[in-house]
Amino acid sequence: MSTTGAHVPDDGAGGGAASGPTAAAAAHRSGWWWWPRRRSLLLDLLLAAVSAIECAFEGGTFADRIGVLPGIGALLGVLVGSVLVLRRRWPVAVVLVGIAMTPAQTGFLLSLVGLYTLAASEVPRRITAALAGMNGFGTMLVAVIQFQDNLKDSPDGSGLRMPLTLFVSVLMALGLTGPPVLLGLYVRARRRLVESLRERADGLERELELLAEKAAERAERARAEERTRIARDMHDVVAHRVSLMVVHAAALKAVVLKDPGKASASAEMLGDLGRQALTELRQMLGVLRTSEAPAAAPSAAPAPAPVAPAPEPEEEGPTLARLAALVEESQAAGMGVELTVEGAQRPCGARIEATVYRVVQEALTNVHKHAAGAKAVVRLAYREAEVAVLITNGPSDGTPVAALPSGGHGLLGMRERVTSHGGGFAAGPTPDGGFRVSAMVPLTPA
Template sequence: MATVDIAPGAPGFGWWRTRRGAAFDVVLALAVTLVPVVLWLLAAWVSPLLPPGGTTGQLAIQLQDLSFAALLGHLAGSAFDLALVARRRFPVVVALVVVAAEAFGHATLLGLMIALYTVAAHGTSRALLAGVALLAAVAGLKPWNWTDVPSTAELYLVLGFTGVMVVVAVVLPIVLGLYMNARRGLMASLRERAKRLEREQTLLARQVRTEERTRIAREMHDVVAHRVSLMVVHAGALEMKPDREPATVAEAASRIADIGRQALGELRQAIGVLKVDNVEDSAPLAPQPTLDDLAELVEQSRSAGVPVDFRVEGRRRLANVAERTAYRIVQEGLTNVHKHAFGARTEISLRFLPDRLEVSVRNDAPRRSSGIDLPSGGHGLAGLRERLTLVGGEFESGPSGGGFRIVARIPIAVPAG
């Protein structure tokens, strides 16, 4: 059993520095010191009550020999037990003082037991604890008094009785002190572990919140940026040519309203997910976009005046999360065309290879300015990189032939989690 070294000011042992702890040690030291006095007073009170003659008469004579000088002698002898006041500040020193006093009959057995318990309970090193225990055992046995034993039989009797007393007064207090020290060490370890787990849980919760905020921001951007850019493009076209036929204006207004309703529906769905406490108990969510929705997405851009060439090569075989990622890539690519290259010829290709899907969105240089100012925060491409990282894919973007190109490679087998 390893000892735990606990400094006087360390948590778990610093309580003795308080007034209550100091008062307890003072009361304990006085109580141990005054035990002989209490016994002497009891003897003095009982002495006159013993009948003369026989064994009780001899005991009465011995008790009558107790005098005030004997009382002072007992007080002077047990005064060494007052050192217990500092037992927790200087446990080894106090134990050595009490052991030395016990060797010459100037300390009580109870004081010795308390001193040894304190040494063991305070995490004293094994070597020092063993030395103090050995000295205490020698002081308890008092081998220098064995020469006064008249016979071998009585010597064995004295040795047996003294050995039992040594076990009771030396071994048991030390074992109890070691147990208390180990228990304090275990409790300190459990407290530290609980604090560490609490810190880890706090960091984990913070990380989860950060990731959730990032995901929500990414979804909001995907929903708002594309739909709103289409609405701005259609509205800008009406603004540039206000003299259009009423039927054309009505058709454009209807298209803007449809796009706005779609944006509101997707936003309402995203916000609804945030409000429910239990996703399993919430109302069914609208289906997430997949490759089946790309045709409608492309048609909306075409109707806004963007010439889009869309083609698919290979056999379709993707998980839902991968299809949703592919949809968002095309969506963001078209959004960038609306913002920065309106009217430029755009090519969208999906190539299903044996181990991956390759998505490419490329636009030529813009032929003319649309006259529509659409702000850009630069979050779209960063969001695409995050999406591709989540599914174990690759992402590239950059200028291409005067225009711009984004390429994403999505693995057929999406990693779990």
Template sequence: MPAEVAGSAAAPAPLPDRAQSAPGPLFRLPALPSWWRPWGATALDVLIAVGCAWFDAQFRSAFPDGHLHSLLPQGWETWVTVVAALLLVLRRRFPVVVAAVITGGLVLGTGSVLATMVAFYSLARHTPRLRTVFVAAPAGLALVVGVAVLQLRTYVPHHGGNFAAIPVLIAFAGLIAVVVPVLLGLYPRTPRQPWWWEHRSAMLFDVLLVLLFPLANPIALVSGLNGAEDDPLMLPPAVFVVLVMAQGMALIWRRRYPDTLAAVAVVLLPLVLPSFSILPVSLYALAKYGSSRRNLLLGSGAAAVVLIGWTAFTTEFDAERFVPFTVFLVVPSVVVPVLFGMYRGAKRSLVVTLQDRADRLEREQHLLASQARMEERTRIAREMHDVVSHRVSLMVVHAGALEAGAGGQGVAADTGKLIGDMGRQALNELRQVLGVLRLNDAEQQVPLSPQPTPEDLATLVEESRAAGMEIAFDVIGEPPATDSTVQPTLYRVIQEGLTNAHKHAGKVPARVEVRYQKDAVRVIVENEAPNGPVPSLLPSGGHGLVGLGERVTVLGGTFEAGALENGGFRITATVPLP
């Protein structure tokens, strides 16, 4: 093939230019860089950048001059804030650079509050390497926390605020500006089943639970930081804060170690006060994820006892305050979490059970379908063997005689006509079998073909006689009127027996006997021993007798095949009548 022809055949012809075949639009938008496409994403980035610039400028102008920390000359802060926010149009292409510039602007004294959140979200969402995110996000968090400390120290003296609330505000600033945006940006990129969590949503929920736990009761946290006069054990504020943070961080393992978490919550309950305790969450996790009801009973009972003892100690056994205060603590901290956890655990177990059952049924269905396919393949292979083997065997025998030239031209013509008839019969039967395989619609039906009759048995024997075999054919008894399921099996048994005689014994005397009894029909096909070695002109797959045995046993009959003492071979099949 020439190179020009090969090239034209391998590559399709170029499509005609649409601009040449049809008039173009009056105004065509300019092409954008690949990292800015599509237009919808570009418009969204521009809208986000303009919105963040406007919000941050308004946020900055709400504070009087000198009330916020800034290293820039007076009047420059707002302009730098707007410029930093407008850089968000590049957040998809350069997320690390945009986050670094906006965070650096915070160090200089700008007020890019909303822009910082969007920048760290883009950092986690669009950075190709997670390692870069895990390095840049903590560095940005440290800078944001440091800037928050500087801003609060500059702002609080002008308003006479309480310094005890500064840690809460600093933690809130780092959480909102960096931690939550990074987690939201990483959400689609985390694995589907990370570590011991069932799915990504469960992991993010537990992480947010740990981060938001110190802010669950900010009023009590501020009062606890102001002093420890309400603490029965008079713990120092620093120790108090460390214990509260430590047990809050332990919530990350509430699904994997619910028993241990519940024990830690009960032990730390008198030290961290009920308002800061993780007892309700730990008892809920124990009831939902715990595997032992005994541990649940012990944990909830111990928690109730500790709460009652703590209440009695703080109320100095005042009966008017003891009973309502105890009920107020025990019911929401122990009873409600345990009951709700047990309900959720039972529902979770039911869902898991139903899912396992559905998976098992699906596997069983696949196995049944595979078994059905194998059975159908076996049946089709058996039909193909029965249809083709006998006809082709006779054709080969007659072709051998024709090749030898025995009998003259008249016999050769008759033999050729006989071979043609047998070939056409084989093709018709083969076409019927293959027609079943081509059906692709459930509404289509398999084309019906005439079933073998007792007269067809005689025709089958005559075909073998025409091939030169001497066959004695005996029919004993009268065939029943309703034997549509039996006659095809009898036909195949005789067909296979005569085919095997042609293959392995040659032109030897054979006997076919069909005996109709009262409740069964018995078929015997046997041949004598060959006179000498038979030339193996016909291939044999060894599946014919196996298929016959399957046919007979499916109908509830018996099948025997084996060699005789005189060197011959016999096939015997007994099929019950319907």
């Protein structure tokens, strides 16, 4: 790093907490050259003025002692003392000027402030140590010469004169060099600590912002998944029940005049299907209402003691035991459906059973929509680690298809349900012109 353009912290309130590059850039933008604040400029001007007055007096005294006009010494002292105004920009140069004026015993304030500024700046420590050593050594030599000159006419203590002179000179050199350097190093270390803490705080703030963004993304993704789940449940309930109702309505229209008894049975079946659809819709709406967060208690009421969170109840829904009733509904609508069960029947979990049930329901609904009159086979298999279901139907026998709207989301919804449990799903046409839907749901979630 350059030793002539080192940044020095502000000496005002705050103890030099301003960061180097930031303060320098701000100072440059504000038009105060290398001063971060106006008060820093005023402080340096005041110190330079005091130093110029001191150096002028000391320079005039030294010039008179060596036989030079005091005015010349005073003028030189003013120039030397005024160098202190450059301490923030060129601290090395200020210290060198102070060292150069040490033999003339001029620039006491210049040396002290210069050493402090040098130690507090970003100048490498080896340069600071070298210049501080030069300043101390020069001060010690001047003190030794001064003491020897003052004690040369003293008749007593000639044996202890030199050791005492050296001891006092060393103490004086340390006293004039050590405190400003140590204070500057302390300010420099404190400024670096503040900068590191500020950088850490900025880093934590950025991390918090990233976490907040990720939390918002997760919340939005959860809302989208919940909307998809609700839409899928609504589709399964409404599409199947309403499809059967449309089929029964078409049959009722065909037999109402020919066979009143059969028409009455179809009408009764329509009512049962409508009631079942309303019941399932109410169940779904009840789940949505109970999943809302409870209202906050009044502020005056005491806070309840914390309790362990209860395990989330499994989602209510249809079970595999109701597959027979589902098949009977399709048979009552005129579809030839056969249900076979392989393996020992056992509970598989509410969510898994609801998923398999919805797959069978949607598959039979598609048969009603797209292959009227076709025969279908539903095969349910209980295996050791999974539940598998296979629904196949043959080609349509030419029976007119009732006008049933289709949203095109049936197969997608079935796939989403199965893959959410880590299972496998496949659907596609068969060689004989029919269609095949198969799903495998593991009993242990993936």
